[in-house]
Amino acid sequence: EAAVTQSPRSKVAVTGGKVTLSCHQTNNHDYMYWYRQDTGHGLRLIHYSYVADSTEKGDIPDGYKASRPSQENFSLILELASLSQTAVYFCASSKDWGGYTGQLYFGEGSKLTVL
Amino acid sequence: TQTVSQSDAHVTVFEGDSVELRCNYSYGGSIYLSWYIQHHGRGLQFLLKYYSGNPVVQGVNGFEAEFSKSDSSFHLRKASVHWSDSAVYFCAVTEAYQGGRALIFGTGTTVSVSP
Numbered sequence: 229e230a231a232v233t234q235s236p237r238s239k240v241a242v243t244g245g246k247v248t249l250s251c252h253q254t255n256n257h258d259y260m261y262w263y264r265q266d267t268g269h270g271l272r273l274i275h276y277s278y279v280a281d282s283t284e285k286g287d288i289p290d291g292y293k294a295s296r297p298s299q300e301n302f303s304l305i306l307e308l309a310s311l312s313q314t315a316v317y318f319c320a321s322s323k324d325w326g327g328y329t330g331q332l333y334f335g336e337g338s339k340l341t342v343l
Numbered sequence: 344t345q346t347v348s349q350s351d352a353h354v355t356v357f358e359g360d361s362v363e364l365r366c367n368y369s370y371g372g373s374i375y376l377s378w379y380i381q382h383h384g385r386g387l388q389f390l391l392k393y394y395s396g397n398p399v400v401q402g403v404n405g406f407e408a409e410f411s412k413s414d415s416s417f418h419l420r421k422a423s424v425h426w427s428d429s430a431v432y433f434c435a436v437t438e439a440y441q442g443g444r445a446l447i448f449g450t451g452t453t454v455s456v457s458p
Contacts (some may be wrong), residue, residue: 232386261445270433270448271387287444318386326437326445327392328375334386 231255234319234335241342247306249338251319259325260302261286261332262294265316274317277302278325309342316340347436349449356424357457364419364452366434373439376417377446378408381431390432393417394439404428429456 232253241247253260259278263271273286275294283294291313293305306313316339320332346369356362368376377392391402398410408419417434434449 263446263448268450270450271446272448273445276445287447320387326375326439327377327389328394328437328439331377331389331392332379332387332446334379334388336386337384 232319232321232333232335234317234338236338237336238339239341241306241309241340243310243342245309247309247313247340247342249304249306249317249319249340251302251304251335252300253302253319253321253333254300255321255323255333256299257321257323257333258299259322260296261320261322262292262302262304263318263320264288265318265337271318274304306340309340311342314340314342347434347447347449349432349434349452351452352450353453353455355455355457358426359423361420361422362424362428362454364432364434364454366417366419366449368415368417368434368436370436370438374436375439376408376410377435377437378402378406378417378419379433379435379448381433381451383430387433390419424454424456426456426458429454 261276262274277283277296295303316337319335322332348367375394378390379387381387393400393410431451433451435446438444
């Protein structure tokens with residue numbers, strides 16, 4: 229069973245603080261993604277990666293950094309958290325680009341509240 | 344502007360009824376389309392996808408979707424819904440080349456199944 233695990237599942241942060249959301253996959257997938265979910269917007273792509281030590285910008289990268297230290301791990305970093313970054317964040321992995329030959333596998337989500 | 348549109352924000356049906364969820368897209372190039380389901384508080388799970396061939400694709404749990412190039416649509420259907428089908432359903436589009444936009448999601452349709 230393909231597995232993507234996220235931590236923490238829930239976090240409260242203060243404005244201006246640093247937040248790191250972690251994602252670990254055991255699928256042996258090359259591609260990993262970070263999405264943000266807001267009510268009324270569906271999911272929006274923040275960053276993605278297709279190889280360790282390399283990350284790419286998605287549609288809404290401003291205010292976020294990403295790190296892929298290994299094939300299994302992909303982190304999302306908010307250096308200076310802001311109120312507008314309150315959202316649910318999802319990590320996903322896939323064998324190939326966009327799940328072309330299969331699908332994306334999603335984690336359970338990380339709910340971030342910035343106060 | 345490239346978009347994915349799900350016109351119904353919320354659909355209520357009775358158990359045993361059929362349901363159709365609409366998805367329209369606006370993309371000029373080669374794409375593939377997929378549907379994902381999100382149960383409350385969970386991550387997204389893959390239902391089905393279409394790239395080419397038979398425009399009617401079968402997915403898990405009795406779901407099917409039909410692609411129409413002329414209508415730019417990829418509607419999801421189920422003949423007889425079960426209470427466990429209550430969830431949010433997302434249509435997604437992926438540009439079929441690496442570096443293209445990956446899984447651009449619609450805003451989702453919430454399905455509520457009444458007994």
